[in-house]
Amino acid sequence: MSLDSPRTASRPERLTVHEARLRLEHERAARLTQLRALDEAGPDAEEQVMSAQKDTIGRVLKEIDAAFDRVTDGSYGVCRGCERPIPVERLEILPYTRFCVPCQRHA
Template sequence: MSLDTPRPGTRLERLPTHEALQRLEHERNSRLTQLRALDEAGADVEKHVVSAQKDTVRRVLAEVEAAFTRVRDGNYGNCLDCAEPIPVERLEILPYTRFCVPCRRDTA
């Protein structure tokens, strides 16, 4: 089955706001913990590796913060490209995602 085709049983309803906020808070806290761990491991690991990892974590943190803004604006859970609802299963895995799978594949 293609990723472009919704699977049977895919939930297209919205993720409840409180649940979205909880998932985003968890993501934020996890990424901040990663940054602290990278800071502490800095002396034990090559600097370019730590720098690349920090950049990745900071990028995800920016995505999380943008998702909080979308929650406040009432746009959370809609694809920024096609404006269709993002399946709840995708939001449960990547609560900060901006795109549905088909649109993400087109932007990648």
């Protein structure tokens, strides 16, 4: 949605495959950059903090890869809990999510 769009313009209910792939690629690149930065921090960085951060980033990368699989099989953007469409606004913020907000709270 461009900044020039009128505020009354309705948002699409789902991201296109192209939009989903772009958002997921951006997320993957950001996490890989974080991993490289942690690797470059060297032995002076606190080992426990770095290990926890690497584990978290690795987990997110797996979620991103799983989201790419959902794009491929056509189930991207469908909540794994209630099977309804995940709102576009949520997918814009967290493009690899598997759940809508209410189902995420219960997951």
